[in-house]
Amino acid sequence: MKIPLDVQKRIIAMAAAGECLEKISRETKIGRDPLQTFCRWAMVKVQKDSLAAQGLTVAQAADVKLLVTRARYSRKQALEVVMRERTPVRAVPRGMA
Numbered sequence: 391m392k393i394p395l396d397v398q399k400r401i402i403a404m405a406a407a408g409e410c411l412e413k414i415s416r417e418t419k420i421g422r423d424p425l426q427t428f429c430r431w432a433m434v435k436v437q438k439d440s441l442a443a444q445g446l447t448v449a450q451a452a453d454v455k456l457l458v459t460r461a462r463y464s465r466k467q468a469l470e471v472v473m474r475e476r477t478p479v480r481a482v483p484r485g486m487a
Contacts, residue, residue: 393424398432400417400418401414401420401434405436406434407451407452408446408451408452409436409451411426450472450473
């Protein structure tokens with residue numbers, strides 16, 4: 391199945407923001423299997439559960455992803471930090487997060 395370029399960009403952006411496979415599939419009108427195949431091909435990791443479902447904004451979800459990838463926090467620790475802090479993590483100088 392060919393996925394249009396604008397939809398590919400949207401899928402990657404949503405996956406980076408921490409959206410789950412179900413939500414991306416619903417919003418882009420692409421089935422789960424072709425979507426998983428595309429994500430593997432594009433080397434994009436898609437969450438099994440959505441951060442948005444836990445009441446986080448897109449910016450907070452991006453902060454969680456940043457903490458998990460850069461600062462090596464566990465997903466649970468990153469969620470606690472993001473929920474506790476008011477300043478976005480991206481505003482914190484490098485090495486401090």
